[in-house]
Amino acid sequence: MEDKKRRLDPMLLIASGLMFVSALLVQILARSVPGFGDWYALHVYPLLVGSVGRLSGQVPFALIEIISYVLILVIFVDMIRHFREWKRGLIRFGFLMTGFFFLFTFQCGINYYRKPFSHSSGLEVRKSSKKELARLCLKLTDEVNGLVEQKLQITDQKVMRMESREAMSKLGDSYPQLAGYYPPPKPLIWSTFFSIQELCGQYSPFTVEATYNRFMPAYNIPHTQCHELSHLRGFMREDEANFIGYLACIGSDDPYFNYSGYLTGWIYATNALAETDWTAYQEVCDLLDERAWKDLRKNNEFWSQYQGKASEVSNRLNDTYLKINSQSDGVESYGRVVDLMLAYDRTKELGTCQQENNNSQELCYD
Numbered sequence: 001m002e003d004k005k006r007r008l009d010p011m012l013l014i015a016s017g018l019m020f021v022s023a024l025l026v027q028i029l030a031r032s033v034p035g036f037g038d039w040y041a042l043h044v045y046p047l048l049v050g051s052v053g054r055l056s057g058q059v060p061f062a063l064i065e066i067i068s069y070v071l072i073l074v075i076f077v078d079m080i081r082h083f084r085e086w087k088r089g090l091i092r093f094g095f096l097m098t099g100f101f102f103l104f105t106f107q108c109g110i111n112y113y114r115k116p117f118s119h120s121s122g123l124e125v126r127k128s129s130k131k132e133l134a135r136l137c138l139k140l141t142d143e144v145n146g147l148v149e150q151k152l153q154i155t156d157q158k159v160m161r162m163e164s165r166e167a168m169s170k171l172g173d174s175y176p177q178l179a180g181y182y183p184p185p186k187p188l189i190w191s192t193f194f195s196i197q198e199l200c201g202q203y204s205p206f207t208v209e210a211t212y213n214r215f216m217p218a219y220n221i222p223h224t225q226c227h228e229l230s231h232l233r234g235f236m237r238e239d240e241a242n243f244i245g246y247l248a249c250i251g252s253d254d255p256y257f258n259y260s261g262y263l264t265g266w267i268y269a270t271n272a273l274a275e276t277d278w279t280a281y282q283e284v285c286d287l288l289d290e291r292a293w294k295d296l297r298k299n300n301e302f303w304s305q306y307q308g309k310a311s312e313v314s315n316r317l318n319d320t321y322l323k324i325n326s327q328s329d330g331v332e333s334y335g336r337v338v339d340l341m342l343a344y345d346r347t348k349e350l351g352t353c354q355q356e357n358n359n360s361q362e363l364c365y366d
Contacts, residue, residue, distance in 0.1 A: 012095045019102040030113040037113030041234035053208035057183025064204035108205030111234040123343040137284045140266040147259045148291040155256040164225035167252040185225040187214030200224040203231035217299045222260035239336040272338045
């Protein structure tokens with residue numbers, strides 16, 4: 001038995017080397033060869049989602065969570081049993097780490113180098129005036145107020161998981177790059193782990209799963225589910241995932257999904273307005289229904305209890321992760337979702353104007 005274990009060490013070293021070199025070469029290709037990221041995202045990654053994602057999707061719980069617990073236990077026991085054989089332990093640990101790097105690269109990392117969603121969707125992202133931003137905020141306020149007037153009932157989380165798939169599939173009818181198979185998003189059993197890090201959700205590249213925090217305020221959940229599912233179509237940039245989640249929610253047949261999308265969009269847009277025109281921001285805030293403010297206050301109270309060193313470290317790690325994967329703005333890239341929302345709003349306005357003036361010579365611009 002001991003001889004078998006010793007013969008296994010060189011095999012693990014060779015496997016580690018092969019995984020590391022292949023992943024590194026593909027990372028270099030994605031970063032240096034134009035079009036490689038798009039080709040991979042369109043032709044290879046969907047096969048992984050349709051196989052690995054479909055397989056892990058059959059499990060009713062977050063597979064990545066259970067695997068993580070088991071791995072931690074196995075590593076801990078292995079360290080105790082082979083404390084003196086540190087070289088062998090180092091080889092095993094190296095194999096595990098290169099395996100993670102390999103899976104991350106092929107099931108996530110390459111997608112960071114595809115063309116942005118705005119390019120394939122035809123949306124024109126450009127600088128917008130304060131007037132355009134304020135107008136968008138007012139529209140979102142009207143949508144939120146109209147929905148709370150309906151005395152919305154919170155959708156059950158089991159129903160949410162199915163509806164998020166339906167909403168993303170429906171969005172795929174308008175945007176072919178979002179069409180395809182979607183496994184159900186899964187809540188972490190120990191969602192406090194996400195809460196401590198101030199995370200709403202996370203995409204697991206190792207098991208191709210969309211996971212979310214089941215303890216956070218309910219209005220966050222539909223948008224988070226759709227956000228994480230957008231990563232399974234190869235759109236890894238956080239600003240784009242936020243925007244895709246917004247589109248999926250506002251286009252859903254479930255009013256609570258609509259509410260989640262519009263209120264989340266309202267937060268992004270009004271935060272941007274506050275930085276550019278404080279007076280206009282206050283005027284918009286005064287118009288928001290008190291029932292929506294109640295949800296926002298609950299949201300702030302929920303996350304404030306987890307603020308501390310752990311969340312600071314998590315935020316720094318997330319910032320570093322985004323920069324490593326060529327999102328040079330780091331966590332600031334989350335704010336760019338407003339530019340996409342404005343581009344989408346302009347497209348809708350233009351379409352409406354052209355339809356209304358189909359038989360006239362009037363121009364459709366502000």
